[in-house]
Amino acid sequence: MTTAPKQVTYEDGLRLVQTLVGDGRLPMAVRWVDRLCRHRPDDARAHNQAGLVRQRQGRPDDAVLHFRRATLLQPDAAELWVNLGNALRHVAAFDEALLSRLRGVLCRPDAADMRLSYALGLLAAGDYRRGFAEYEYRENRSKGLAPYAEAGWPLWDGRIRPGGRLLLATEQGAGDAVQFVRFVRPLAERGMEVVIACPPELQRLLRSARGVAAVIDPTPSGSPAAFDGVDMLLSLPARLGLEEEVLGLAGRYIEPPEPAFRVPAGEGLRVGLCWTGNIATPLNAMRRIVFKELARLLDTPGAVFYGLQVAAGSGASAGEPRLLDLSPHIEDFADTTAMIDQMDLVITVDTSVAHMAGALGKPVWTLLARVADWRWGYDGETCLWYPSMRLFRQTRSGEWRDVVERLGTELRRQVESRRSAG
Structure with missing residues (x-):
């Protein structure tokens, strides 16, 4: 049956x-x-x-x-x-x-996810004062502060006290930490001692940022009495009430270590390439570019190309004689900045390399998806956060061909300008 x-x-x-x-x-x-x-x-x-x-x-x-x-x-x-x-x-x-x-x-x-969604819209529109106020509703903030609250650490009340000691915890990606560590300097200039709690791979880099007194591991340890309070690094804009016109005034605010490898000088325009972010990040599929598409730039006369790609993405350039892979000389983010600092120009997708180049004040061309992350705004080629950055946006979602063509045209102009100046 x-x-x-x-x-x-x-x-x-x-x-x-x-x-x-x-x-x-x-x-x-x-x-x-x-x-x-x-x-x-x-x-x-x-x-x-x-x-x-x-x-x-x-x-x-x-x-x-x-x-x-x-x-x-x-x-x-x-x-x-x-x-x-x-x-x-x-x-x-x-x-x-x-x-x-x-x-x-x-x-x-009262729903945090609704407030966060609205915050991201405001930030993308450039309404930073209201946007960062709404951004305080993000779940990453409450989750990041929870271990400290459980260990008895007081939340920072936002008051800036000369001689006070503040712990700031990082969250989200490395690029976020690099972007927002600029806000430590105003606190230090007003007499605060600021310590950053971050993962080990970020510690050497963030220790070099202006105004950072020290870095520690992110797990709460020691006596809470050693600090006046703890907060999240990405909450500083809301705490400080900074206006958008001061965001791009940070200049060069991180310093690289001595490089493990010296890039030869005088061989042409030194161009660093990065074509993908963390492959485990869901948004990376939209942001990355296939190396073969970006490799069309490698025939540009007068330019010498270096691979800044690390981890899984670096294998895509294996066997490419026109590009020198620098990943064997990179152990952490500080090493990456040491390689970036030797470049005349960095061309990268939306990932931490873009932020590090911008924080170093290096010329950087950032490739953006048609609908980009909030920090890059809706349109335009300039970036308020990084004055040395130029934005190259897709005109159609998922298509990079015209972006690479524009890159090639501008790259040839850069080479020619360098020749004329030399």
Whole structure:
């Protein structure tokens, strides 16, 4: 006797779509979610799921249509407005995206994830005062401070006391730490002793930053009484109330160690290349460029190329005679700065190398996806955070060809300018 197959209910179907997306089986997820939308066209959950699946497929235009339908059906659901805002951002409808995120906050003003989404929209729009205030709702802040609170460490009250001692903990990626360590110097100039708690691979680099008195491991240890308080490094803009016009005035604010390898001088324009960030970072797939595409620059006469890529990405250039791989001479981020400092120009994707080059005041060309991270703004070639940086943005999502063509044109101009000046 055969058993009749179990009938899949509508609720089962919603759960199944989530499972299929989690397993990376997107085509099947699309088929199921479309069936759900046809079955119950007036259920916001089905359209929300359909939008999320399209977003994962890299089809933000289609995602926007589903999220719009979902918000019409359930206008008081904060997460739907945030999802719509994210999709609108990916179709470069930035103003509308910010309004959608604000609707999410109005629906649930006590929800940290809603406030963070709105914060990122404000920061991308260049509204740093309101953006950094909202950024304090980020989960990384509460998680980062939790171990210190459990160990009895007091939270910094924001008061700047000459002779006071402050511990600042890093969070997120290395690039974030490099970008925000500039805000330590104003504290030191006003008499505070600032210690940074960070992972070992960042310690030599951050120890060199202006105003940093010392670095320690991130695990709370010792007596809390040794410090007036603890806070997160990325909270300094909100604490200090800095205006955006001072962000780019830091100049060169980190110093590299003596390099383990000296790059030969006088052989041409020395250009350092970096084509991928941490491959474990979800956003890296959008930010990275395939080495073979970037390698089209290697035939530029008068330029000599060096690989600044480390870890898994460095193998992509193996056997390329036109590029000298510097990764064997790099053990930590401080070593990377020592190599960057010997370059005449750095060309890199959006990763820590871009931040280190900018913090050194080195000329750096940063390749950006069509929809870039908040810190690079919506458009334009200049960067408020790093005056020595020039931004090269995709004109179409996922396509780097025209970016590399623009890079090649500008690189040849740089070589020619160097020849004329020499």
